[in-house]
Amino acid sequence: MVPRHIRRTAPSPALARMIAIGLAGCCVIMAPVPGWAQLLSRPVAIHNARILTMDGDEIHNGMLVIQGETISAVGSHIVPPLLAQKVDAQGGTVTPGLIDVASLLGCSSPPGSSSGGSGQAVQRAEDAFDHYATLDFIEVFHHGVTAIYLSPGRSPGICGTGAILRLAPDPGRDPFLGIVLRSEAALAINLASTSQPVARLKTLAAVRKQFRDALEYRKVMEDYQEDVAEYQKQLKEWHASQEKKGVGKDQEENQGRTQESDTTKEGKTTPSRMAALEGKTADEKSPGEKKEPDKGKDGKPQKPQRPERKPDLDIVLKTLDRKLPVRILAHRSEDILNAIDLAEEFSFDWILEGASESHLVAKELAALKVPVIFGSLAQSSIRRDDIFRRSSMNSPQQLSEAGVPWFVGSGAENPANTRFIALDAQIAAARSGGGNPLEAVTARAADALGVGQQIGRLKPGFFADFVVWSGDPLDPATKVRRVYAGGRQVYRQPSDP
Amino acid sequence: MxxxxxxxxxxxxxxxxxxxxxxxxxxxxxxxxxxxxxxxxxxxxxxxxxxxxxxNPGSIQVLQADWIVQPDGTLKPDTAIVIQGGKIREILAAADVKEYEVCPMGKGTVLCPGLIDLFGTVGAVGQTAEMAHVVDPDARAVDAIDPYHKDLVAALRSGITSAVVSPAPNNLVSGTSVCFRTLAKEGKLDILRKNGPLVFSIGESVWQRERIPTSRIGLLDQMRTLVHRAQAGEAHPGINAVFAGQADAVIFCEQGQDVAAARDVLGDRMGQFAVVHSQDAMDLATKASQWSRPVVVGPYTFSSNRRELLGAGLLSKNGVDVAFRGGFPNAPPEGLRITAALAVRFGMDPAAARRAMTVIPARVAGVEDRIGAIEPGQEADLVLFSGDPLRLDSTIRAVFIQGVRTYPAANQESSAGGEQ
Structure with a gap:
């Protein structure tokens, strides 16, 4: 059907050629301007495909059209655009690229693993990502993966922020791969479930302290803002008074004022508050004080001193403002309960990771609507010396029954595990007694990461990150024929004709 | 009660x-x-x-799934299995079973021979390593098995109906392995073969600081001496029997160089040993075709490297019978199927992969006349999967041991899940 459409709508070959030459010329001229190049790049139409949009549709003998780096059309009766490059999927299945919601791909060593302790919120996972790890990328393309949440590692306490990356090329920088879709996607915390009890207590205490520090820091910054406002107000008044009064009168008044300001100066300026934040406890500061900007000898109000910036706490503050979700890695039931307490105390949005014993606290998690991300289920075992001795094979099922939404990632323990994210999803489906594994690693994974409107589905306007499979993607004998990322073919099965 | x-x-x-x-x-x-x-x-x-x-030995039970796994590993549709007295009596096309009362197994289901886990430590208590004697043919792995062990239950539920446990390959000769059913009735182990293949090993695990050999050189020296004596009939009777071609044996060679060393030392006797190997199976594949005994590979995990994962498929393409190790209980109970699924993802023929979990391990254990295939005369140890056992989203609907449904109990069926 589709080829006939093409024929019917295509103009005469001569005209087509002329347009092509013209367009190519335009492309050459406009190439240095990326936006233009994209607009004028040749569309690609994948036809003769069974398309699983992961948006509820299964299209037989369908066509998918790419324009630039996004999908422009998906359906069964589509007329491909003029001059589109046609790619025959040979009856294969097209799905969105798979997404690993907890990955270490591209990190030869985990970013945060070297030093322990807490307080590295400023560490960014994306900084550890190797954009030229071509062989690793080929491996994951070979299994259909095109996007990851890159974990900042798992040092105890706050380990930094994770990022969402699409394994798309940056056209000018070949073989560079990996476009950050969202930087600072989540703040990662590891409650160190695998450690000894004392280490776990210390970790929890260190994390709690950082959140308290962040609250204190917020107060300091707010005070500073108030001080600035007050300063500006007084400065205005002062300027006004300067204009009204003569110079002689001014000086008299100034002397009086200076004395007054000296007496009220102590203990309420921002630097001293910072001292409280650094050394003393929160109780030592005096909260309800009326602030008044200092004044110089001539009575001119002095600009309040800006408190020192704390980049770590700035990031923690984002979680407290609910602008940044927190991912807490906890396996043991007691650590999960601690995480629940922490989230209640500081009221941030959070996701539980690891979660080996989560079935024990499923009710609590359900009540708080906390999503759970399991690590690789293929790694967990019931061996008798297992530290998570109460981990259960059917945790996923028990969470489903309790109404806790859960997802599965590769666990961010080994970069190579990302390859088999579809198998992880299949194991999870088998253990939970249902669910579509393919949906779990595409649309649902994208939703879990909060990027469900950009990746994970085949819809117009979404990024053209997709995979052409030789058959059912969940059948182990199925091969990946082609992978597209950002509208460009990034992988092709060597034997594909 | x-x-x-x-x-x-x-x-x-x-x-x-x-x-x-x-x-x-x-x-x-x-x-x-x-x-x-x-x-x-x-x-x-x-x-x-x-x-x-x-x-009652006369009673007949007919199981009919959408597919059965045939002895050659392929799937055959609409086939019924007639079971009598715990054994498979005949295999019929669905159309021919009218004379019997059929127990239909549901849409999309696959009846597979019970899976056989090779050389894990299912049910073993403590160490299976006995390192005092470097040649210890009298050690028996059966002595390490606890019939009440919880691993047995977990294995059974994940479709592993029989397991082969060997003494840990830390000696030149470590003793005999045991093959048993994972269903232990009333604390009594159902042993299929007590004195299974004798375990030989070549590799780093054999060198110990406390006793000879302490190096590869010492190891091969001892092995040559042993082979020489065995061929002259002067070694332990169990070892002599192996070299006289009267008993079966396996040899653990974890690395490629260990296989090469084994081949040098054992010469034309190498063909009598099933080789347990994984790391360099890819290199081995090109040279292994003359072997009559199977090669055991795995366990494969998600972090296994590409070279390892390609091994099973290449060996199988070169005409070698491949069997898998699942690694349970150190790997999850699905370990055997994960290994198979990964091997298929890396080019192994699906039929060969199904054989590598059933028929071939039975052959390695020397119990192929009793279990491992859906064939008349075989004991009816069967697993009912909701789909192809190679697909990891297939669930286990039921496990039959000698024709008796063992798992799950009838009223648990709904929670067993799977594709509807």
């Missing part, structure tokens, strides 16, 4: 009813049962009736 409590005490607390052929009620809910003791009294006679019916 008296029958039931012991199982619970042994840890078989979640629906395994080894003694009940068709389970109406789950042991899982035995507390609930006790509370309704009155009901139990009513139900008990019906249980007794079913038990006698199935234990």
């Amino acid at each position: 008296g029958m039931m409590i012991p199982y619970n005490r042994y840890g078989l607390d979640q629906g395994i009813r080894p003694d009940a052929p068709v389970c109406r009620t789950s042991l899982f809910q035995w507390i609930h049962w006790l509370a309704m003791a009155g009901l139990l009294v009513i139900q008990f006679p019906s249980h007794g009736m079913e038990a006698t019916e199935s234990e």
Whole structure:
């Protein structure tokens, strides 16, 4: 059907050629301007495909059209655009690229693993990502993966922020791969479930302290803002008074004022508050004080001193403002309960990771609507010396029954595990007694990461990150024929004709 | 009722009813049962009736799934298995079973021979390594198996109906392996073969600081001496038998160089040993085609490297019979199927991969005349999957041991899940 459409709508070959030459010329001229190049790049139409949009549709003998780096059309009766490059999927299945919601791909060593302790919120996972790890990328393309949440590692306490990356090329920088879709996607915390009890207590205490520090820091910054406002107000008044009064009168008044300001100066300026934040406890500061900007000898109000910036706490503050979700890695039931307490105390949005014993606290998690991300289920075992001795094979099922939404990632323990994210999803489906594994690693994974409107589905306007499979993607004998990322073919099965 | 409590005490607390052929009620809910003791009294006679019916050697049971796994590993549609006296009597096309009362297994289901786990430590207590003697043919792995071990239950539920456990390959000759069913009735291990293949090993695990050999050189020296003596009939009778071609053996060679060393030392006797190997199977593949015995590879995990993962497929393409190790209990219970799924992802033929979990391991263990294939005369140890066993989203719907449905109990079926 589709080829006939093409024929019917295509103009005469001569005209087509002329347009092509013209367009190519335009492309050459406009190439240095990326936006233009994209607009004028040749569309690609994948036809003769069974398309699983992961948006509820299964299209037989369908066509998918790419324009630039996004999908422009998906359906069964589509007329491909003029001059589109046609790619025959040979009856294969097209799905969105798979997404690993907890990955270490591209990190030869985990970013945060070297030093322990807490307080590295400023560490960014994306900084550890190797954009030229071509062989690793080929491996994951070979299994259909095109996007990851890159974990900042798992040092105890706050380990930094994770990022969402699409394994798309940056056209000018070949073989560079990996476009950050969202930087600072989540703040990662590891409650160190695998450690000894004392280490776990210390970790929890260190994390709690950082959140308290962040609250204190917020107060300091707010005070500073108030001080600035007050300063500006007084400065205005002062300027006004300067204009009204003569110079002689001014000086008299100034002397009086200076004395007054000296007496009220102590203990309420921002630097001293910072001292409280650094050394003393929160109780030592005096909260309800009326602030008044200092004044110089001539009575001119002095600009309040800006408190020192704390980049770590700035990031923690984002979680407290609910602008940044927190991912807490906890396996043991007691650590999960601690995480629940922490989230209640500081009221941030959070996701539980690891979660080996989560079935024990499923009710609590359900009540708080906390999503759970399991690590690789293929790694967990019931061996008798297992530290998570109460981990259960059917945790996923028990969470489903309790109404806790859960997802599965590769666990961010080994970069190579990302390859088999579809198998992880299949194991999870088998253990939970249902669910579509393919949906779990595409649309649902994208939703879990909060990027469900950009990746994970085949819809117009979404990024053209997709995979052409030789058959059912969940059948182990199925091969990946082609992978597209950002509208460009990034992988092709060597034997594909 | 008296029958039931012991199982619970042994840890078989979640629906395994080894003694009940068709389970109406789950042991899982035995507390609930006790509370309704009155009901139990009513139900008990019906249980007794079913038990006698199935234990009666004359009674016939017909299982019909959408597909069965054939001895060659391929899937055959619409086939019924006629079971009598715990054995497979015949295999019929679905159209020909009209004379029997058929027990349909549901849409999309696949009946597969019970999976066989090779050289894991299922049910083993403590160490299976005995390192005092470098040549220790009298050690028996069967002595390490605890029939009440909880791993047995977990293995059974994940479709592993039989396991082969060997003494740890830390000696030149470590002793005999054992093949047993993972269903232990009343604390009695159902042993399929007590003195299974004798275990030889070459590799780093054999060198010890405390005793000779301490290096590869010493190891090969000792091995040559042993081979020489065995061929002259002067070694331990068990070892002599292996070299006289009267007994079977396996040789653990973890690395490629170990295989090469084994080949040098054993010469034309190498063909008698099943090789347990994984790391360099890819290199081995090109040279292994003359071997008559299977090669055992795995366990494969998600972090295995590409070279390892390609090994099974290449060996199989070169005409070698491949069997998998699943690694349970150190790997999850699905380990065997994960290994198979990964091998297929890396080019192994699906039929060969199904054989590598069933027929071939039975051959390695020397029990292929009893289990491992759906063939007339074989014992009816079967697993009912919701789909292809190679697909990891397929669930286990039922496990049959000698034709008796063992897992799950009938009223647990709904929670077994799977594709609807």
